[in-house]
Amino acid sequence: MSDLIDNVPLTEEEFLLNMGPQHPSTHGVLRLVLKMRGEFIEDVIPHIGYLHRSIEKIAENRTYAQFMPYTDRIDYCASMPCNLAWALTVEKLAGIEAPPRAQYLRVIMTELNRIASHLIYLGVMSLDLGAFTPFLYAFREREMILDLFEMTCGQRLTYNYMRIGGVSRDIPPDFASKCREFTRIFRKRVDDYEAILTNNPIFLTRTKNIGILPIKVGLDYGASGPTIRGSGHNWDIRKAEPYSSYDKFDFKVPLGKNGDVWDRYIVRVQEMRESCNIVDQALDGLPEGDIKAKVPGVFKPPAGEVVMRIEAPRGEMGYYVVSDGTTKPYRVKIRTASFGNLQVLRYLSRGYKIADLVAIFGSLDVVLPEVDR
Amino acid sequence: MLELTGLFQWIYAIASSLFSSLGLSEIILDIFLMVLAGAAIIIFLALMALFLIWWERKVAAHFQDRLGPMMTGWHGWLQTIADAIKLLQKEDIVVANADRPVHFWAPVVAFASCFMVYAVIPFGKGALAADLNIGILYILAITTFTVISIVMAGWASNNKYALLGGMRSASQVISYEVPLTLSLMGAVIMAGTLSTGQFVEAQGPYIWKWFVWPQFLGFTIYLMASTAELNRTPFDLPEAEQELVAGFNIEYSGMKFAMFFLAEFLNMFTVGAVATTIFLGGWQPPFPALSFIPSWIWFLGKSLFIVFLIMWFKWTYPRVRVDHLLAFAWKVLLPLSFANLILTAAGVLIF
Numbered sequence: 001m002s003d004l005i006d007n008v009p010l011t012e013e014e015f016l017l018n019m020g021p022q023h024p025s026t027h028g029v030l031r032l033v034l035k036m037r038g039e040f041i042e043d044v045i046p047h048i049g050y051l052h053r054s055i056e057k058i059a060e061n062r063t064y065a066q067f068m069p070y071t072d073r074i075d076y077c078a079s080m081p082c083n084l085a086w087a088l089t090v091e092k093l094a095g096i097e098a099p100p101r102a103q104y105l106r107v108i109m110t111e112l113n114r115i116a117s118h119l120i121y122l123g124v125m126s127l128d129l130g131a132f133t134p135f136l137y138a139f140r141e142r143e144m145i146l147d148l149f150e151m152t153c154g155q156r157l158t159y160n161y162m163r164i165g166g167v168s169r170d171i172p173p174d175f176a177s178k179c180r181e182f183t184r185i186f187r188k189r190v191d192d193y194e195a196i197l198t199n200n201p202i203f204l205t206r207t208k209n210i211g212i213l214p215i216k217v218g219l220d221y222g223a224s225g226p227t228i229r230g231s232g233h234n235w236d237i238r239k240a241e242p243y244s245s246y247d248k249f250d251f252k253v254p255l256g257k258n259g260d261v262w263d264r265y266i267v268r269v270q271e272m273r274e275s276c277n278i279v280d281q282a283l284d285g286l287p288e289g290d291i292k293a294k295v296p297g298v299f300k301p302p303a304g305e306v307v308m309r310i311e312a313p314r315g316e317m318g319y320y321v322v323s324d325g326t327t328k329p330y331r332v333k334i335r336t337a338s339f340g341n342l343q344v345l346r347y348l349s350r351g352y353k354i355a356d357l358v359a360i361f362g363s364l365d366v367v368l369p370e371v372d373r
Numbered sequence: 374m375l376e377l378t379g380l381f382q383w384i385y386a387i388a389s390s391l392f393s394s395l396g397l398s399e400i401i402l403d404i405f406l407m408v409l410a411g412a413a414i415i416i417f418l419a420l421m422a423l424f425l426i427w428w429e430r431k432v433a434a435h436f437q438d439r440l441g442p443m444m445t446g447w448h449g450w451l452q453t454i455a456d457a458i459k460l461l462q463k464e465d466i467v468v469a470n471a472d473r474p475v476h477f478w479a480p481v482v483a484f485a486s487c488f489m490v491y492a493v494i495p496f497g498k499g500a501l502a503a504d505l506n507i508g509i510l511y512i513l514a515i516t517t518f519t520v521i522s523i524v525m526a527g528w529a530s531n532n533k534y535a536l537l538g539g540m541r542s543a544s545q546v547i548s549y550e551v552p553l554t555l556s557l558m559g560a561v562i563m564a565g566t567l568s569t570g571q572f573v574e575a576q577g578p579y580i581w582k583w584f585v586w587p588q589f590l591g592f593t594i595y596l597m598a599s600t601a602e603l604n605r606t607p608f609d610l611p612e613a614e615q616e617l618v619a620g621f622n623i624e625y626s627g628m629k630f631a632m633f634f635l636a637e638f639l640n641m642f643t644v645g646a647v648a649t650t651i652f653l654g655g656w657q658p659p660f661p662a663l664s665f666i667p668s669w670i671w672f673l674g675k676s677l678f679i680v681f682l683i684m685w686f687k688w689t690y691p692r693v694r695v696d697h698l699l700a701f702a703w704k705v706l707l708p709l710s711f712a713n714l715i716l717t718a719a720g721v722l723i724f
Contacts, residue, residue, distance in 0.1 A: 017533050025615040039537070039695055128615045130606055130692025136437040202607055202691045354537075355694045358615050 013037050017354075021050050025128050025358045028368030030342075032357075039353045044346050051372040059332035064090050064299055065164055067329070072158035074334060075370040077120050080106075080113035081312035083162035088243055089308035089319040090164045094301040100287040102166035103245040108179070108282045109152070109161060110244075110310075111275040115186070116145040117313035118268045118275075121365040125265065126197060128362035129206050134196055141189050144182050151175055164299065166292030176283050183276045190272055198266065207262035211348040211360035214259065221347065222340030225315020226267045227364055231259030237311040244310075248285070249278050261363040268365070300327055314338050314365055338370040384409070414491045418639055425638040426453040428677075429684055436688040463627035468531055471624065475529035479522045480625065480632035486518030487639040493569045494646045497656045497669030501570050508569035509561060512647055513554055516602065519640060520546035523604070523621045526633070530624035538620025541610045541695055546602055548702040553598035555710035559591040559717035560584045560651050573655030580659035585652040587720075590713045592652045594706055596682065599644040601698070603637065606687040610695055641683055645676035653679075 010016070017034040020026040029050035035043040055074060059067050071086045072079040084106055091098065098106070123138030146156045151172050153161040161168055197203050218228045228235060236253040238246040254270035256263025303325035309318030315337030322331040341364045348364075349357045385406065392402045427442070427450055434441025442449025467476055493508040495501040505511050520542055527539015561567060563584055564575040576583050585592050601608035612620035622633045649655060653675045656668035693701070 015533065024618060126691065130609065130615065131690060133437050133688050136439065140438055200691065202693050205697050206691060206694060353694060353696070355616050
């Protein structure tokens with residue numbers, strides 16, 4: 001185990017601690033090798049790859065439409081954005097534009113999924129800090145979102161809702177009223193979470209000034225999404241490179257100041273509120289019309305290569321696709337946010353205690369299947 | 374009346390007539406009655422532990438908008454019995470290179486020490502197994518045994534997580550022992566005794582005379598320090614699941630694990646019982662007019678209220694970090710408990 005960390009022999013006061021792959025707070029299957037001095041962490045190496053499923057290679061053997069269900073499995077906490085990114089990539093490659101109604105439906109679904117994903121973050125983060133109750137509160141609200149998804153596409157986890165050129169089906173008639181009811185209830189529930197966590201003295205001491213990520217370091221490592229916005233870096237692809245009609249919505253990009261665990265927490269909490277606003281606006285302005293553009297049955301995009309990225313709940317999510325003009329992509333590269341975010345863990349947690357490592361890792365909101373793909 | 378005193382006199386009458394008819398001496402009668410009292414306490418506590426585990430799950434569930442166990446019996450009241458049977462059937466695993474005798478004795482120490490405290494707890498009027506004149510000192514001495522068992526378990530398990538848990542526990546419990554002891558001393562000065570029986574007598578059946586009012590600071594410190602002694606959230610560092618997986622009891626399975634588990638819940642009831650005896654008037658009713666309710670019901674009600682408070686903490690707060698925990702003990706609780714002690718002593722001297 002010692003050769004995994006470095007070649008410097010351990011002193012008598014140091015020891016190696018193998019955290020994971022089976023450990024309650026590694027959020028899936030991650031292995032951390034920790035060099036410890038008592039409770040203090042001297043070094044930490046994440047070992048990834050336990051969930052590798054060769055999704056990129058599989059893509060080369062599937063048609064563009066057939067690959068859509070595989071994108072669900074990249075990030076199971078937020079499948080809709082993975083779907084959307086793939087649909088947008090292929091549309092950009094083939095020069096298709098989804099009809100306005102489909103674009104609005106995509107926005108509604110991805111924003112609801114962003115809330116659901118941030119709720120998992122909130123629950124698991126508080127669980128990592130030892131507070132069990134917010135975990136179940138968060139899952140209670142997530143259940144309402146899953147009910148909405150089930151109404152729409154019949155699935156509760158891997159939605160496979162987006163299609164190249166649009167979405168798979170229109171929303172049912174009572175979706176709008178149920179969704180409005182959800183946003184109305186949810187805004188109050190966010191206040192509840194904040195009441196139990198945001199100004200709790202124990203929570204503050206556990207999160208303030210812990211794991212400070214400077215903007216430069218974060219950018220060098222490729223951190224994105226709420227992780228880098230918590231440090232105050234104003235970078236949201238929904239604003240910077242609007243896709244799927246995001247330029248028509250009025251929303252703010254919450255930013256943190258210090259880049260510590262608490263800032264990453266509060267950015268996500270505020271993002272949940274903003275997502276509620278976006279969902280309400282999209283429901284208000286939902287245009288009539290088709291939900292899917294005309295796409296030929298045997299879909300052959302022109303040869304070429306394309307990069308498309310979106311703002312997934314965990315940060316920048318994108319695909320690089322090389323097409324050789326056949327029905328199957330020649331090469332697909334998936335860029336996921338968690339991979340970049342996980343890399344800063346080593347920088348962030350040196351010198352802190354093992355309890356802080358858990359808090360820092362929770363605040364990065366890493367989903368391991370997304371890291372390994 | 375439903376007082377326990379009547380039951381005890383009845384048992385004593387039967388036993389003494391039986392023993393004298395058999396021609397046995399008074400000493401054997403005394404020994405028999407002490408064994409009987411011990412057995413009664415053990416049975417009561419075993420049932421109490423099972424009840425507390427069920428209750429904790431119910432309290433947690435209702436805090437979290439859930440139902441908790443519902444399938445086994447009425448509202449799942451048989452669930453802990455089912456769990457205990459499951460744990461009894463489990464294989465007792467001792468890891469390789471474990472310190473086997475220490476590994477074996479750690480849960481026994483934990484389990485035995487939490488029973489020993491109850492010798493001096495007055496459960497009700499006349500229901501006090503041994504009225505030691507140093508009762509409070511005895512309680513403080515015995516409750517400290519828990520840390521020995523945790524350090525033993527952490528050391529013997531041959532596991533780094535267990536060792537970290539054991540070390541955390543040692544520093545935590547020893548630190549919190551100091552404010553815990555000092556917080557009780559204010560009440561001891563006011564009562565002028567260390568005997569638990571006389572403590573209850575000193576407070577009387579008047580709610581305004583209970584030591585919780587003049588000693589409110591001491592009561593608060595006792596509650597916080599004893600939550601830390603119990604290793605429960607927000608101070609559950611020795612077994613912090615998200616950090617140390619299960620901490621000191623990570624390598625325990627089957628009945629040995631169950632003994633740690635039961636001991637934790639019994640210690641929680643101990644805290645409730647001690648707080649009741651010292652601060653909340655013991656088995657006395659709050660008003661003399663309410664003395665028609667049997668004293669043991671008052672005792673149980675007050676103790677379970679304290680237990681409920683501790684459960685409430687657990688299901689509300691996040692966990693503190695180990696250095697904050699120790700800083701809180703030495704920098705906040707210790708000066709406060711000293712101030713409380715000095716103020717109480719001055720008050721007693723003046724009035």
